[in-house]
Amino acid sequence: MTDRKDTLPTAAAPHTTLRIGNMVCPRCIMAVRALLAEEGYAQTDVTLGAATVEGVIPAGKIGSIRRRLEQIGFVLIDDPREELAERLRTAVIELARGGRMKHNLSEEIVRRMGHDYSSLSKLFSSVCGCTIERYFILQKIERAKELLQDSTLSLGEIAERLGYSSTAYLSAQFKSVEGRTPTDFRRDDTARRKPIDAV
Numbered sequence: 697m698t699d700r701k702d703t704l705p706t707a708a709a710p711h712t713t714l715r716i717g718n719m720v721c722p723r724c725i726m727a728v729r730a731l732l733a734e735e736g737y738a739q740t741d742v743t744l745g746a747a748t749v750e751g752v753i754p755a756g757k758i759g760s761i762r763r764r765l766e767q768i769g770f771v772l773i774d775d776p777r778e779e780l781a782e783r784l785r786t787a788v789i790e791l792a793r794g795g796r797m798k799h800n801l802s803e804e805i806v807r808r809m810g811h812d813y814s815s816l817s818k819l820f821s822s823v824c825g826c827t828i829e830r831y832f833i834l835q836k837i838e839r840a841k842e843l844l845q846d847s848t849l850s851l852g853e854i855a856e857r858l859g860y861s862s863t864a865y866l867s868a869q870f871k872s873v874e875g876r877t878p879t880d881f882r883r884d885d886t887a888r889r890k891p892i893d894a895v
Contacts, residue, residue, distance in 0.1 A: 713748045714761070715779045717771040720744065720789055724770070731764055744786050781823035784809060784816055788828060792835035796859035801832055837873045840866065844882040851878055 716728060721744075729742045735757065737749040753761070762772040773779045787808045791797060797804050802813045805828065809816055820828050836858050843854045855866040870878045881887050 710752050711748050711750055712753045713746055714753075715746055715773040715782065716765060717745070717773050717778070717782045718769055720786065727768055728765070728770065731768070732761070735761055735764070745782055777819060778823055780809075780811075780816075781819055784820050784828070785824060785831070788832050789835050792832050792858075793839050794859075796856075801829065833869060834873065837870055840870060840878060841874075841881060841887070844878055845887065854878075 719725065719728065725742045725744065728747055729740055732738075732740045732742070732747060732749060737751075737753075739750045741748045758772075765772055773782055784805070787805060791801065791804055791808075799807065805816060806813050817828055820831070824831065826834075840854055840858060843849055843857065847854075849857070851866065852863045855863045858866065860866040860869075867878055870881070874881060876884075
């Protein structure tokens with residue numbers, strides 16, 4: 697007979713998941729992680745749009761976290777519809793900044809979100825005030841502006857990097873959104889970009 701220690705499975709430690717809007721980049725993750733550590737939650741799992749902490753956060757502490765998040769441009773999301781819209785917004789930003797896609801936009805969205813496109817489209821429009829397609833274009837143009845200002849890439853290289861079929865297509869879309877050509881934008885030393893979460 698061998699010694700065998702019978703152990704009961706331990707219950708998972710309680711945790712709280714916070715849904716956070718306006719998180720769009722790795723610096724956002726770092727900022728939220730630092731804020732939660734300052735609030736006494738060092739053991740956190742932070743991803744774009746969510747933070748999970750060990751334990752249950754008391755209501756008073758939630759209020760403090762909400763205020764501090766708002767001070768640095770984030771928003772604590774309580775409504776499940778808004779949470780889904782925020783996850784969708786984050787997915788669209790990632791797709792817009794990621795270059796050429798394997799599928800068209802609607803197929804990529806369905807694949808990532810696990811919901812039908814029609815309901816996602818209606819939800820996004822009602823919560824965010826524009827269509828998914830329009831938001832995708834605005835994000836791509838904002839990324840083009842970033843590359844025009846911060847790199848020496850040619851317009852053709854930028855078009856390829858962003859998944860445009862041609863330089864002419866990027867130029868036409870850029871002009872329809874910005875009211876000027878990419879070349880004019882690049883030459884303008886006073887040209888301004890928008891933060892990703894303000895697009």
